[in-house]
Amino acid sequence: MRIVKSSAFLIMLLFAVILSACGAQNTATEGGGSAAEASNGTPQETRTFKDAMGDISVTGVPKRVVVLDWTAAEDVLALGMQPVGITDIEGMKKWVDIPVEIGPDVTDIGDRSAPNMELIASLKPDLILGLKSLNEANYDALKAIAPTLLFNPYPEEGQGDQYENMETTFRTIADVLDKNTEAQAVLDDLNQTYETAKKRIAEVGADQKPFILAMAFTNQNAVTFRLSTDNSLAVKTLEHLGLKNAYKSKQFEIYGFTTADVEALPALQEANFIHITQNDDNVFENQLKDNPVWNGLNFVKENRIYALGGDTWPYGGPLGAKVMAEKAADLLTK
Incomplete structure (x- = not known):
């Protein structure tokens, strides 16, 4: 008789433990955390x-x-x-x-x-x-x-610029990956790069002239320039160095550039010409070498042309911005 009572007690105890475990799992699921668990059984947020x-x-x-x-x-x-x-x-x-x-x-x-x-x-x-x-x-x-x-990456007019968007996206990705500390260190390093580059540029007076930033490439046997506008990531990056963009678009350009030809450049010839051009599409040697409009520009005659290199990516994140800042400072302080 005692054996039967003891067995019944053990069965009731086991049943109570199972109910308790189920209740705890339901609480974790309903409490706003997560129904999923880590490999160690800890509920994940x-x-x-x-x-x-x-x-x-x-x-x-x-x-x-x-x-x-x-x-x-x-x-x-x-x-x-x-x-x-x-x-x-x-x-x-x-x-x-x-x-x-x-x-x-x-x-x-x-x-x-x-x-x-x-x-x-x-x-x-x-x-x-x-x-x-x-x-x-x-x-x-x-x-x-x-x-x-x-x-x-391309906010509408009045909704910020591409640089602000770049930082917001970077911080969001860092937050998802639980890398907020690392993200802040990257941005702090970027800001220190800006300060160092800005000082170098100012010391040689290279901040006294505005710039234009163009991507140059061949399109149907003619040279096309993408002139960067003030809302672009690239221009905002160079503005961190104390530089000013000479090109002002007549309309809002959501992608951060205006497509133009060489005829648009005489109005900008007092600025420093900074460009991103691919090595296998050297429009300056191939198409513009004997172009009278191009050769008549002051920044051409005064050798104020600065090549950032074809692998400078003007649509990236904080690392790309750092590389662009360092390259620009090196070019302008030669």
Whole structure:
């Protein structure tokens, strides 16, 4: 009789423990934290972040990040992490000059506007980062793989400039990855770079002339210039060095540049001409060498032409801005 009573007591005790565990799990789920748990059984927090698509919830701290554009890749690398996948790695290495290498284990997941969805899924990411303009068409499919944040680097008129947007995006990515301390260190280093470069430029008086910043390239056998406007990331970067942009657009340019030809340059010839031009498309030697309008410009005759290099990426993050600032200071203080 005692054995039967003891067995009944043990069964009741076991049942009570199971009910208690279930109640604790329900409390964790309903308490606003997260239904998911870390590998050690600790409930993971779910947080909500805002991107160009609205609000997105992310549970825990992502460790396996896929990036669909080079700016997001730069931001993740700047925070001391290697993504598990990046689009067009070869192109990024060619066009984007930053002081951090992409690791050999990072997978190339295809074109920035048409990434390989099956390959992305096989990497088992817990976060995907990209641009709205390039990746909105695949947004639902991407979200089905992992929480996806898409950003818009081009704010509308009256909604800030591209530099402010760059910092906001960088800080958001850092917050998602629990890298806020690292992000602040990167931005502090960038600001110190600005101060040092600004002092060097002022010491030689190179801040007394305004600048124009152009991307120059061949288009249908003619030279096209993208003249950077005041809302662009590149111009705002150079303004941190105490420099002033001579080019003023007649209208708001959402992408931060006006497309023009050589006929637009005489009105700007007293400025220093800073440019980004690819080595395999040297328009100055190929198309403009015997052009009378070009050769008549004061900045040409006075040799005030400064080449930042074709791998200077004017659409990136804080590392790209630092590289641009250092290159500009080196050029202007020769």
